[in-house]
Amino acid sequence: MDWLHDLLARDVLRGLGEWSDHAIRWIATFFDQQSKPLATLSAVITVLMAVATVLSWLRRRLAVARGAEARLLLSTPTDSATLNRYSARAVTVLGRDREWGELLRFLKAESAFCWLQLAGSGGQGKSRLALELIDQAQGKGWVAGFLDVEDIRRFGDGWTKWWPDRPHLIVIDYIIGREAEIKPVLQGLARRARLIRRRRRGRVRVLLLERQRWDRGGIGGARHAVGGADPAPAIAGEARAEWFIRLAEHHDGSDAVLMESRFERGVIELCKLDQAALVEIVRAVARQAAPAPEPMLPDAALIAEQLARIDGEGRPLYAYFLGQMLADGGKNTGWQRDDLLAATLNREQGARWRRCLGEGDLPCLGDGSGAERMAVLATITGGLDCVDAVRRGLLSPLSSTLRRQVLVLVDGCLDQCATGPSHQIPPVLPDLLGEWFVLSAFDKGVAPEELMDRAWRLAPRATAGFLQRIVQDFPEHPVTALLLELAPPEPPAWEALVEAASTILAHLHRARRPFPEQMTRALIAAAETGDGRAMSNLGVCYHTGQGLPVNLHEAVRWYRRAAEAGVGRAMTNLGLCHERGDGVVADPAEAVRWYRRGAEVGHGRAMVHLGVHYSTGQGVPQSVEEAVRWYLQGARAGDGRAMALLGICYQGGQGVARDIDVALDWFRRGAEAGDCGAMVSLGVCYHTGQGVPLDLRMAECWYRRGAEAGSEVARQRLGLIQSETDTARPEVAALGVEDIRTSQPNFTYIQA
Known part of the structure; x- marks a missing residue:
């Protein structure tokens, strides 16, 4: 029976459950202790059948466990020579001590599985912080890295069978447009959390990187909870991002399993970096980017003034851009955002072109070359698989020379495969620079109609996500308005635009930009499908005349439909209509009733109005103390x-x-x-x-x-x-x- 003892000692059987170990040891002992032949042939057959059954079961379990784990591939980006890439780690992380402390607590939490989102507008440093956390985890023996969509597809349905034997940190970047692939990951792990804990296997952490908070509407439009408290309870659909709703098991975004498995509030939001940290980033980047000797830099006050003029959101990425311009000897003290982006893009692409392709014809924005067009397409769609696009008839085959030129423009990998440079074209990164590249290319002469048509056909959700980002970051750019007016070419693309309509219109409203007719049509289509958020927004359009003629009765009708669907914002707007007599008879008591309903489902502005009514005594007995109580609740709701x-x-x-x-x-x-x-x-x-x-x-x-x-x-x-x-x-x-x-x-x- 030495073979059976050897089997027990092998690493391959570790982690398959204590009961199976006991079963095999019992069988081994049974054979070892037999000092005489077995009494009957039937006893021999019974024992052999038991052995065969146990070993067969073990083989199946081992195949599942080993096969699933072998296919889980997590990647860590290699150090980049481009300072603007987060993987370059040009300077140490500054000004994020509080957020870093929360991430470390997330890693050390006792639960077998939990998830957390790192939110914040583009350029705030989400990916960089995630990379630092990956390093921290790997240093403690964890399996840690980024999980991309291709690796998710290769893993298949392994999430329902996976038994991790070591702690894992899984970072997933860019959720919007990839919800269908990411949902099985989150759902599978959340539903197996108790099994993983019971088996005492390795802990699993999932860190989601996305601009738009899962618990708020609007990319980057979130407000903070007060004093670190949880946001006030909110109904599903009222305070759930669209991408999170698609990850949940219920159409309204309510999902008890996901809520139970989140870490604390489930989100850390990166906000404006303090001035001293931004100035230090500028100086550190300038020192790295400049040839010796060390560059002469403006004083801290002047750098801070320039940064404030360039970007009011305190994003470290703009500090990186400014540092490089100062390192190049730029004496301009009047940098504007657009000037800085254009100079950074030209600096990066020109340097890579000269380094990789020589001093020949340098690319320039709007030259309409095949390389520029393909780089634009890859950036809009979040990456371009040339082989797949050719197979679908959306592209002609790209020559090796053209692929190499495109890869140089986007700073992609130039390693050769069997057929020459890679057929996988990544987008121009970071996001802000990629968005500016696309807008500038179209503004300088590249025709947008054909490329947007291809983008919609190749990746409808990713294209809709790109439109959301440019409306957030560059709402005033003339090309942004032009792209919003281009009609999607087929039903899947139109459906993706309909789903994104509310977010796009919200950013246009905040920027005081007109609503394109096509976006209004998309909003109406979304409302007619029963989308509560869209119904509430359509009421706003009729109420204010944004994108539609003013019609107060229609506004009230859509508010009421949205309120019946549970949207707290619509309840608040109905209260305003009853307070002011817009489309209905003015009635302070009815206004208070709707404000109270909105407050009960967690809508902060409803709490504000309820507090004001208590302060003034309209529709309720006057009570300044009760007013303060409602203001405090509204503040806690953000x-x-x-x-x-x-x-x-x-x-x-x-x-x-x-x-x-x-x-x-x-x-x-x-x-x-x-x-x-x-x-x-x-x-x-x-x-x-x-x-x-x-x-x-x-x-x-x-x-x-x-x-x-x-x-x-x-x-x-x-x-x-x-x-x-x-x-x-x-x-x-x-x-x-x-x-x-x-x-x-x-x-x-x-x-x-």
């Missing part, structure tokens, strides 16, 4: 106006003890969440020296931000401070509840 109103209460001692420091904190939080009233109130504090040193420059800055966000009150205060002199300084009054309420429209607009 509503910036609720934060501004809480600041007013603490500033004036209304319903709470007067505390100017607490008031300032709420004003700052509200301003960061985008509320105009909070911005004006901060400006007033600096204008009058309340709680802060008197600083007219800071006051003007906050008034200007409020004015740029659309506040008439802010515009008036800006004019006031600009007309002041040392001898003539008019009295400046703090804002009240009604001022905050009217500092920008009360209406809750397009929901992304």
Whole structure:
């Protein structure tokens, strides 16, 4: 029986369950202890059959476990020579200590399986932080890396059978457009979490990288929860991103298994990096990019001023761009965003072209070359498989020379395969630079119609995702409007655009851009399918005349349909209609009823309106304390106006003890969440020296931000401070509840 003992000692049987070990040991002992022949032939046959059954079962389990694990491939990007790539690690991660601490806690959590999303607008450093976490995990013996769609497809249905024997960190980047492939990963692991824990196997962590928070509508349009608290409970469909709804088991985005397996709140959002960290990034990148000797750089104040002019969101990627321009000897102190992007793109592509292809004809944007066109197509679709595109009749075969030129433009891998350079063309990265490359190519002369037609046919969801990103990052670019007007060529493409319509229109609204007719048609199509979010947004369009003629009765009808579908934002808008008499008879009590319904499902702005009614006594008994309670709930739900109103209460001692420091904190939080009233109130504090040193420059800055966000009150205060002199300084009054309420429209607009 030595062979059986040898089998037990092999590594291949480790991790297949304790009961199977006991079974085989019992059989081995049975044979070892027989000192005389077995009494009957039937006993021999019985034992042999038992052995065969156990070993057959073990072979099957071993094949499943070994086969599944062998096919799970996680990749770690190689160090890049291009400083703008996150894998270049040009400088250490700065200014993200809090977020890094949360990621380490995620890694160390006791649960067998949990997931977490890293969110934030393009250029905030999501992929870089994920790469640092991968390094940390690998250093502790974990299997860690990025999981791409091709590896998911190769893994097949292994997620329902997989028994990891080591801890795994799986990072998945770019969810939008790939939900169908990613859903089995998340669902399979979440449903096997208890089995993995019971078997005491390796822990599994899944980190999702996507701009759009799973628990908020709108790419990058999220507001923060207050004090680290969980957002107020929200109904499914009201506070679930579309991509998350597609990952869930239910059409409305509610999924108990996914909620149970998330780590804490399920999201870490990367926000504006502080000024000192951004300046340090500029200096560090400039030192790396410049040839010796070390470049002469502007002082920190001038660098900070340039960065603020280039990008108001404090994104480290723009600091990388600026550092390289300064390293090249750029003396321009008036860099604008578009100038910086164009210079960075030309610098990168020109340097790679000279390095790889010599000093021949250098590419220029809009030259219409085959290489440029294919690079544009690959960037729109998130990557181009030339073999697949040729097979589907969407491309003619690309020569080796052309493929090599395209790969140089996009900074792809130039390693040769059997048929020459790779047939897999990646997009231009990082995202912001890729988006600018596409917009610039079309703006300089490349015809968009044919390439967009091919993009829609090749990858409809990825193309819709690209449109969402350019509307977020470059809403004012003329090419953005042009691309939104190009009709998708076939039903799958139209369906993808319909699904993206609300998010696209939300970004257009925030940027105060007109709604293209085609996007309005897509919104109507989405509403007619029963999409609650689209129904609510269609009501807004009829209410405000954005993209459609004003029709208050139609607005109320669509709000009501959306409210019946459980959309809290529609309930709030119905309350506004009843409060103002828009399309219905004015009725404060009915308005309060709808606000209360919206508040019950977690809509922050409904809580704000309910608080204001308690403050004024309209439709309810007046109670300043009850008003403060609702403002606080609204602030916890992430509503910036609720934060501004809480600041007013603490500033004036209304319903709470007067505390100017607490008031300032709420004003700052509200301003960061985008509320105009909070911005004006901060400006007033600096204008009058309340709680802060008197600083007219800071006051003007906050008034200007409020004015740029659309506040008439802010515009008036800006004019006031600009007309002041040392001898003539008019009295400046703090804002009240009604001022905050009217500092920008009360209406809750397009929901992304």
